Amino acid sequence: MTPAWDVVLETDRLVLRRFADTDADAALLVDLDSDPEVMRYIRPFAPYTADDYRDRIRTVYLAQYAAHPARGVFAAHEKAAGDFVGWFIFRTATEYRFAAEAGWTRPSDVELGYRLRRAAWGRGLATEGSKALVASAGADPEVTCVVSCALVPNRASTRVMEKCGLARVREVRLPGYDDPLVLYARCKPGYDPPGQATDQ
Numbered sequence: 761m762t763p764a765w766d767v768v769l770e771t772d773r774l775v776l777r778r779f780a781d782t783d784a785d786a787a788l789l790v791d792l793d794s795d796p797e798v799m800r801y802i803r804p805f806a807p808y809t810a811d812d813y814r815d816r817i818r819t820v821y822l823a824q825y826a827a828h829p830a831r832g833v834f835a836a837h838e839k840a841a842g843d844f845v846g847w848f849i850f851r852t853a854t855e856y857r858f859a860a861e862a863g864w865t866r867p868s869d870v871e872l873g874y875r876l877r878r879a880a881w882g883r884g885l886a887t888e889g890s891k892a893l894v895a896s897a898g899a900d901p902e903v904t905c906v907v908s909c910a911l912v913p914n915r916a917s918t919r920v921m922e923k924c925g926l927a928r929v930r931e932v933r934l935p936g937y938d939d940p941l942v943l944y945a946r947c948k949p950g951y952d953p954p955g956q957a958t959d960q
């Protein structure tokens with residue numbers, strides 16, 4: 761039996777839910793990553809297997825939900841037919857593995873991210889889900905900035921950030937990546953975007 765969805769957020773067309781520690785959810789993640797076009801700007805190393813993802817759900821995703829129910833990686837489904845379209849991430853910015861390189865040192869900043877199946881692209885779904893998450897941060901007095909990043913050539917990704925009101929901060933170089941990473945942020949009044957260069 762499919763467990764009931766553990767819903768975090770709804771938009772006009774999307775339901776965002778917490779992942780469950782199931783083979784079915786691990787399989788959704790592996791399938792999403794199996795499209796080379798989806799992974800084009802993501803990471804230059806070996807993909808996760810179903811076992812890897814099952815372990816990651818258990819040790820990382822569920823731990824993030826336990827620490828804060830509105831932080832972590834959330835499965836996105838289209839309301840109309842229930843299809844899995846991908847995921848959104850909304851986690852404490854310091855948890856990004858290149859947080860040091862990005863200058864994301866403030867635990868009250870939250871990182872926005874997304875990865876959608878190719879069949880779902882070009883219909884405004886990433887923007888729709890992201891805007892709802894950015895709005896939730898605006899309503900949360902604990903959050904100081906929403907931050908995001910993408911490799912510079914990933915214009916679809918940076919365009920989503922711009923449409924959600926995030927502004928470009930600067931570019932940084934990452935070990936193992938040919939293209940630079942561009943940092944974006946949208947901060948509450950009185951807070952500076954993290955990662956700004958101090959030598960300019």
Ligand SMILES: CC(C)(COP(=O)(O)OP(=O)(O)OC[C@H]1O[C@@H](n2cnc3c(N)ncnc32)[C@H](O)[C@@H]1OP(=O)(O)O)[C@@H](O)C(=O)NCCC(=O)NCCS
Nearest residue numbers: 798874875876881882883884885886887910915916917919
């Ligand atoms: C990035 C991603 C989530 C965008 O999803 P989406 O639902 O298609 O995004 P939206 O439809 O909300 O908006 C995309 C915007 O980028 C624009 N865009 C798409 N491809 C583009 C390109 N190659 N160059 C410039 N703009 C582009 C679209 O026209 C749209 O902007 P507009 O509304 O002003 O026309 C999706 O492409 C994806 O999952 N990519 C693979 C994973 C990934 O790269 N994730 C981000 C890692 S940082």
